Amino acid sequence: MGEEELFERLQAFRADDLDTKGGRTWAYVYDPGRADVDRVAKRALLEFYDENALDPTVFPSLLRMENEVVGIARDHLGGDDKVVGNFTTGGTESIMMAVKTARDHAREHRPDIAHPTMVLPVTAHAAFHKAAHYFDVEAVTVPVDTTTWKADVDAIAAACDERTILLVGSAVSYAHGVIDPIPELGRLAIERDLLLHVDGCIGGFVLPYFARLGREVTPFDFTVPGVTSISMDFHKYAYCPKGSSVVLYRDAALRRHQLFAKAAWTGYTVINTTFQSTKSGGALAATWAALNYLGDEGYMDIARRTLAAVDAIIAGIAGIDDLSVMGAPESTLIALTSDTVNVFDVVDEMRADRWYVQPQLGFAGSRENIHLSVGGASLPLVPALLADLSVACERARVHPTAPPDASLVELLESIDPATLGPAELDLLLAGAGIGAGEAGTPGLPERTAGINAILNVCPPELAERVLIEYFNRIYVPPAR
Numbered sequence: 001m002g003e004e005e006l007f008e009r010l011q012a013f014r015a016d017d018l019d020t021k022g023g024r025t026w027a028y029v030y031d032p033g034r035a036d037v038d039r040v041a042k043r044a045l046l047e048f049y050d051e052n053a054l055d056p057t058v059f060p061s062l063l064r065m066e067n068e069v070v071g072i073a074r075d076h077l078g079g080d081d082k083v084v085g086n087f088t089t090g091g092t093e094s095i096m097m098a099v100k101t102a103r104d105h106a107r108e109h110r111p112d113i114a115h116p117t118m119v120l121p122v123t124a125h126a127a128f129h130k131a132a133h134y135f136d137v138e139a140v141t142v143p144v145d146t147t148t149w150k151a152d153v154d155a156i157a158a159a160c161d162e163r164t165i166l167l168v169g170s171a172v173s174y175a176h177g178v179i180d181p182i183p184e185l186g187r188l189a190i191e192r193d194l195l196l197h198v199d200g201c202i203g204g205f206v207l208p209y210f211a212r213l214g215r216e217v218t219p220f221d222f223t224v225p226g227v228t229s230i231s232m233d234f235h236k237y238a239y240c241p242k243g244s245s246v247v248l249y250r251d252a253a254l255r256r257h258q259l260f261a262k263a264a265w266t267g268y269t270v271i272n273t274t275f276q277s278t279k280s281g282g283a284l285a286a287t288w289a290a291l292n293y294l295g296d297e298g299y300m301d302i303a304r305r306t307l308a309a310v311d312a313i314i315a316g317i318a319g320i321d322d323l324s325v326m327g328a329p330e331s332t333l334i335a336l337t338s339d340t341v342n343v344f345d346v347v348d349e350m351r352a353d354r355w356y357v358q359p360q361l362g363f364a365g366s367r368e369n370i371h372l373s374v375g376g377a378s379l380p381l382v383p384a385l386l387a388d389l390s391v392a393c394e395r396a397r398v399h400p401t402a403p404p405d406a407s408l409v410e411l412l413e414s415i416d417p418a419t420l421g422p423a424e425l426d427l428l429l430a431g432a433g434i435g436a437g438e439a440g441t442p443g444l445p446e447r448t449a450g451i452n453a454i455l456n457v458c459p460p461e462l463a464e465r466v467l468i469e470y471f472n473r474i475y476v477p478p479a480r
């Protein structure tokens, strides 16, 4: 294929993708609202695209950049000279590394524990469950306060036992954008001699700026006694290209458990800090570039605009009768719920108006809601967002998607996901309207409220089984 034609094809592939810039997409992407930041980061990404972080002794530039980037994160999160860390590809990898580190730390220091557990609030990110699944550390989940949506420290203490090795808190949680009581969790961790990971993937970078702008921010970083590791994503509120996060540890003695080396095979000796072995230096160089280009002042300026947008949205929602804000958001994330309209219809109506707002299903007392990730490009769009949300609610009232009736709910609850065969899965997928399109495409209808309404009442284990099957069917190479 010729170069021109090839790029035309690539552009055409994008036809159904969400906008990544411009502020109309309120999840998945983070727009600083400044094209120069993207330009600089992408230039650095391409510059170091070919270097291989597999071996820092032969690409010392990457070692240098990683140490500098980790140093910036350490200083940002109140770490002292003992704090160390590594660059990873994202929040999930950072969290998984922290859980693996805790497991291997326990294997050395608590060899009596055959089957370790970690205790997390139900609001902790799914990545902890992924880590549990991969590393055989059982996740014990604990309900949160259903007014503040923050971790209940007494409930966490009650869930700890002789198998517990790790506690988890978020700063902030994705669903409700609130900070767990990290100082109390730190005290509990010290009292019980446990590790404590703070998931600052989404809030870690921006919260120190909000504190400097005068907001009350619950301490969550290394200044809090008992915190032993923190994850923080640069590819979210530091506006770096995707594939950019950091996991930090209180000291190198703990971080040692993260590292892997293998000399007993016939090839080159492998020493890895994180999951990947071969990895491009591109995302790291782009991160180094964005951090140094924007600098403290640049990020402060973006944080100021972002905070103004958060405040304007919360104030504006108070004027929309159909919607209300869940809890008291402390960062950049807002969850909107409704007593009068089906929020999934509102999501569809917004989509029809070229906005993307994210549906969140109900779970553990947190009812279904609409998620907004507010960022550097949001402020000028807030009046239009609020006006269109209001209209979307009116339209949602006129054409409501009925919630699934009691008999369907009963049927879904009676199904044992473990026993489902291909024929039953076909029926369930078809019944929910999922995957009806051409092979290899998402195959979702334009309006997804019906699907979301069913998933919302579906037992999570059944939803997981059906959704795995769905992905197993859409990730297929084109027919010959």
Ligand SMILES: Cc1ncc(COP(=O)(O)O)c(C=O)c1O
Pocket (backbone or CB within 6 Å): 089, 090, 091, 092, 093, 095, 125, 127, 170, 172, 173, 174, 199, 200, 201, 202, 203, 233
């Ligand atoms: C609080 C929190 N932790 C972890 C993650 C996972 O990050 P990633 O998608 O980069 O793997 C997210 C993603 O939104 C998050 O909000």
